[in-house]
Structures are given as C-alpha cells and as structure tokens.
Amino acid sequence: MAAERQNRPTIRQVAAHAGVGFKTVARVVNGEPNVAPATAAKVQKALDELGYVPDESAGSLRRAGGRTRTIGLTISNVANPLAAQIHGGVEAVAMAHNVATFAASLNEDPEAELAHTAAFLRRRVDGLILTAVAASQKYLQRAVDRGTPIVFVDREPVDIHTDRVVVDNAGATKIAIAHLARHGHRRIAHLGDLESIQTARERRRGYLETVRELELHVDEDLLVLDLPDELHAYDATRRLMHSPNPPTAIHSAQNLITIGVVRALRDMGLSRQVALVSFDDIPLGDLLEPAVTVISHDLRRIGQVAAERLFARINGDVSPPRKIVVPTQLLVRGSGEIPAA
Amino acid sequence: MAAERQNRPTIRQVAAHAGVGFKTVARVVNGEPNVAPATAAKVQKALDELGYVPDESAGSLRRAGGRTRTIGLTISNVANPLAAQIHGGVEAVAMAHNVATFAASLNEDPEAELAHTAAFLRRRVDGLILTAVAASQKYLQRAVDRGTPIVFVDREPVDIHTDRVVVDNAGATKIAIAHLARHGHRRIAHLGDLESIQTARERRRGYLETVRELELHVDEDLLVLDLPDELHAYDATRRLMHSPNPPTAIHSAQNLITIGVVRALRDMGLSRQVALVSFDDIPLGDLLEPAVTVISHDLRRIGQVAAERLFARINGDVSPPRKIVVPTQLLVRGSGEIPAA
DNA sequence: CTGAAAGCGCTAACAA
DNA sequence: TTGTTAGCGCTTTCAG
Secondary structure, three states: OOOOOOOOOOHHHHHHHHHHHHHHHHHHOOOOOOOOOOHHHHHHHHHHHHHHOHHHHHHHHHOOOHHOOOOEEEEOOOHHHHHHHHHHHHHHHHOOOOOOOEEEEEOOHHHEEEEHHHHHHHHOOOEEEEEEOOOOOHHHHHHHOOOEEEEEEOOOOOOOOOOEOOOOOHHHHHHHHHHHOOOOOEEEHHHHHHHOOHHHHHHHHHHHHHHHHHHOOOOOHHHHEEEEEEHHHHHHHHHHHOOOOOOOOOEEEOOHHHHHHHHHHHHHOOOOOEEEEEOOOOOOOOOOOOOOEEEEEOOHHHHHHHHHHHHHHHHOOOOOOEEEEEEEEOOOOOOOOOOOO | OOOOOOOOHHHHHHHHOOOOOHHHHHHHHHHOOOOHHHHHHHHHHHHHHHHOOOOOHHHHHHOOHOOOOOOEEEEOOOOHHHHHHHHHHHHHHHHHOOEEEEEEEOOOOHHHHHHHHHHHHHHOOOEEEOOOOOOHHHHHHHHHHOOEEEEEEEEOOOOOEEEEEOHHHHHHHHHHHHHHHHHHOOOEEEEOOOOOOOHHHHHHHHHHHHHHHOOOEEEEEEEEEEEHHHHHHHHHHHHHHHOOOOEHHHHHHHHHHHHHHHHHHHHOOOOOEEEEEEOOOOOOOOOOOOOEEEEEOOHHHHHHHHHHHHHHHHHHOOOOOOEEEOOEEEEEEOHHHOOOO
C-alpha cells in the first residue's frame, strides 16, 4: 500500500533535461574542473528546476575506498544524561568531518550490542565508537581486520586490542575513599553498579585496595554490589543504615546509585550525618543540601577524543592501538567533608 | 595513506567458494524459499567461513521502494537531557522496526537544520523526525512531495503541513499561572526562552492571556524574554528581584532557565519567599529545597508517538496530516505553593 | 530448485 | 571540454 515514492530525478534525467551528457552533470555536482561556464550554468539550472538530490550511498558503492561518510555509535543509553554527553562530543567532531552518525542505545544488553554493531557493519560505516557491554568483543576482530576502525569509550573492551578512551576508575575511587578517610571515616561503604560492567569492577577494586592500604574497617556488609538502578540503591542504603553497625560514610559508585543514596539519606534524615562521595557527577549536585562531593569526568571530552582518534584511523593512521585516559576531578562540595561521628 | 580496507567478501565470492550460483547465495542470505537443504547447508558454511556481511545500501539501490531502513532525527541538542529523552523514545520504536537512526543536534542553528536534513535526504532515509529551528520549513515540501514522510516533534513547523507531535504550551502555561494566582500571587514574572523558538512564543502567549483573564498585575518589567541560557536567566532573576517592585512569583518557561532561576533565588536567600513554577521538569527537581513545582511532559512518549506516526506513513498511511497533542501535568512539589507575601 | 542477464545511481577510467 | 564504457554489490526478472 506504499505511496508512489522515490521519484527523484537521477543524474541522467538531469543531463537529458539540460541537454548534456550525464558525466558533465556529475562534474558540476561534484565541483570537478573542466566544465565550460556556459555549460555549468545550463546544468545548474536543470539541477535547480528538477531539485536534484545526489544519492550518497549509490556514490560510495563505486568510490575509491568505498567510504560512506557515516559512523556508528553505541552508548549505554541515549536518554542517560551522562551517555548523552558522550554522544554530544562525538557528534561535534563527526559534524566537522561532514559525517553522519548512527546512534543506538544498548541498555546493558549484550544482544543489543551484537545486533547494533552488525547493523552498522551491514551499512558499511567508516568506523565505530562503542561502549562495551557484552562479555567479550572478540566478534569484532574480523571487522577490525577488514579495516573498520573501532574506538571504545568509557569501558575497556575484552579480547580485542583497539583504541579506547577511558578514565582511571580504580585510581579515582582511591582518591574518593582517601578523601573520606582524611575526614576521619573508618567505616566506609561502597555501593557499586552491576558487576558485569567493567568500570564497576574497577571501582570496586579501587575501593578494596584503598581500604586495605589505609587499614580501614573491613566488613562484607559495607560492600554492596550489583545495584541495577536507583531504586535498588535506595533500598540498599536504607538496609545499610539500619544494620547493627552502619557506615559513617558512603561511596556511591555511579550516578544513578548516588541519586538513590541521596534520596534514602534524605528520607532517613541522615543527609548531614553520613558523608557521601559520588563517582560521577549528578545534575544539580551542587544545589542539593548538602551539595554532593563527586568524582567528575568530562564525558563530552571523552566523546570528542574518541571521535578524533576514530577519524585519524579512518584517514590511515596505523600506529599501535592507544589507550587514552581522560582525567577525573574531585569536586569538593560538602557531602564528602562531613566528619566521622 | 588509507589502509587496505573494504576487503569484504561479496555475494559472488561466497558463491564461488560454495560452488553455486550467486543467486542461490542471495536466497540463503535473505531466507527466500526454493533452496535444497543440502545446498543451503553448503552455502551457510561458505557464509560462515568467509564471514559474509551483506551490504545494505547496495541492496536498497535496486530494491522495490528503495527503502534504506534508516531514518533521520534532529533534536535541539543530543546532550540536553530533555531532548535526549525524545531520542530515546524514537530509538525504541525504530529499533523495533529494525531501522537505524541518524541523530543530529541543531543547537538552535537554522543552518544546521538545513545541512542535516539535506545530508539525511542524500542518504535516502525512509523518513525524518525533526525539531523545527529555522523560520520556515518550506524547503522540505519537495521532499514530502517525493514521498519522504516527515514528523515534527516538540515544535510546530512553519509553511508546511505534516504530522507533528507537540504539547499544549499556551494551555499548560495558563495552568501554571493560574496555580500561582490561586496562591494569592498578583505580580507574577515570566522568564522566557529565545523568541525564535515557537514553543517559547506559545508559552509567552499563555502567560499574557492568563494575566489578562485573571486581571493580574500587568508590568513590562515582569516579562523577560529571549533568555538564551542558564546564566542569562540567573542574571535576569537577580535584576528582577532587585528591582523597585519585584514579583512575588516566577514562571520560568524552560528547564535551563529554571535552573538559573533556582540558583539565583538560592544565592539571594529567596528560595522560600518567592514562588516558582517551571515549564519543563528538571533533574532532581523533587530533591531541591523547596522542591520545584513543574509542568512536566513525557518527552520519551513524544518521541515514541512521533516514530510510530512516521512508520505508519512509511508503510503507506496517506490520511491527512495529524497534530498529536501529548498531555502535560502539573507536579505540585512545594515551590509553586509558597503564598504571596 | 537453480542460475544468467539486466539494471539501481553513481564514480572511475578512458576515449573523443 | 565533453561523452562513453565499465562496474560497485546487490535485487529483480526471467530462463533453464
């Protein structure tokens, strides 16, 4: 029942309309030299009258290198503010290169990762910027071997050696925990994201190492892992604070977890008693009371750097794969400086 | 200097490898009938060994209807949390239809609107979901005539008659102002977004009409328009509250403006004196003190509905263009219920 | 059930 | 300066 569609003029129809060979039209469209001004004008007129719109994909079919001037991007979720910042960074660079971006959300679903990368590859994208969600990215080796550059963002991929742009998750966590310890805390809880996420594991590692190094209280109950969302973080916080031996400080290791923790502490009236440092900034974190001390990182920059790396590869850079670490920053705002009871 | 790329097997190479005609391979790849099981197995083996990845764009070149299974989406800014929600809604529907989405940010730049829609059209997207930013969308008429469906989101387009999914901006503003009036306010300020934005003009209209209807104070100083960002909103609020005759309530007509207003009131210590209703929800708006009363709308739903409309058109729906109004909701949280002094 | 021929809209290579 | 021929990787059509 589809409408009569796609009745767009082809280059040959334009040529017929202008009374020239179609190659001449192609020359005008692509700004190639060797067209007499008079001819060019005639062609341009036909172009305008018919409203010619070149078909990029048809062009890239034969074009040397077969570039499609598209890239594919997968992020954890386009509607997650942090992930959206990565998207913004990538997009700015892609736009500057006159390249269109396919964007897709994964929502931590490995199947989605496979499906979307396959779809991008079928569309012959010139490169991929990916957030690793599946347990292994080995399946992408063939694509890399065939010359599709891939840059991973935010998380380290597994079983594949390519460029990646990440932050020092363990190191930054160390700084967060040490900051709390400096304010007298010995019982510090760590609320972590899904263990399937590489950055979550790194943050946990940073926590455990620092607890050992600084000889803080070691207590299984203080380590809460695998929190899938804000609600679970909320419940976990309540349980934690109602336990016989509650922590005096909390390290919440992801933005949504932090929001759950903040809500829970607020509801229990503990916002000003229990110290809190968040890994990831949260929106309006500086306007809450107390304002939330966070480990912040520039996600837009991660996206930008990744895209720049990708375009370098697309343009022939064959240097060894690089791991680029974008700096993090501890933003001291109040919640992290509450002293131990 | 480009690497040796694009050495992917073609359908003919797979056919040679399997010792069959290439049409037989195409049958297997596309799940067409009339292939002997033994032949199919042989072909499948070759497919796997060579790692065949079909070229979607080459396929759509000849395919009936010429569908590319891609759509184009432009939003005000991918990194804006509200716009990202629209993206999320569109994406979910597109994914269900097995269609890839090109996404681009406009940042209120009319040039960007023209450039991106042109780029999408050159890539022969099956449809467009657009946020109107330019003064007129007349330039898209030819694309529509040629059968590329377009659905506008969030803002009404100009000079073109197509499907659109919007909210009742003037009506919702009316509700906001009336809400403030019900709490005794007569001097209500309106801080508005850029006047080039259609929704900003509608919200202003709703404000002015309600002021007249309810016979509230009319004062040019209470109407602050064309605020481009949070910082300008911050400054405008300070100026407003320092004026000889300051308002007792503020209607901030966009999410970023609200954040500027909240910061300013906070810094002036007026958060609990001056009532505030925001058009657009803001992140953690319920955790601020006081929590912010807002006009909220489901942007994810806007994206979803728009995408569903688009796919209906792509699949042949030729009913008259529809204007779909998604409901808004007044979320009463505290800031809007502060009584007049 | 299988395959060969034609052609989608364009670019590349070469001829006039 | 211009036009012609080939062919990109696939789908369509039609012949075996």
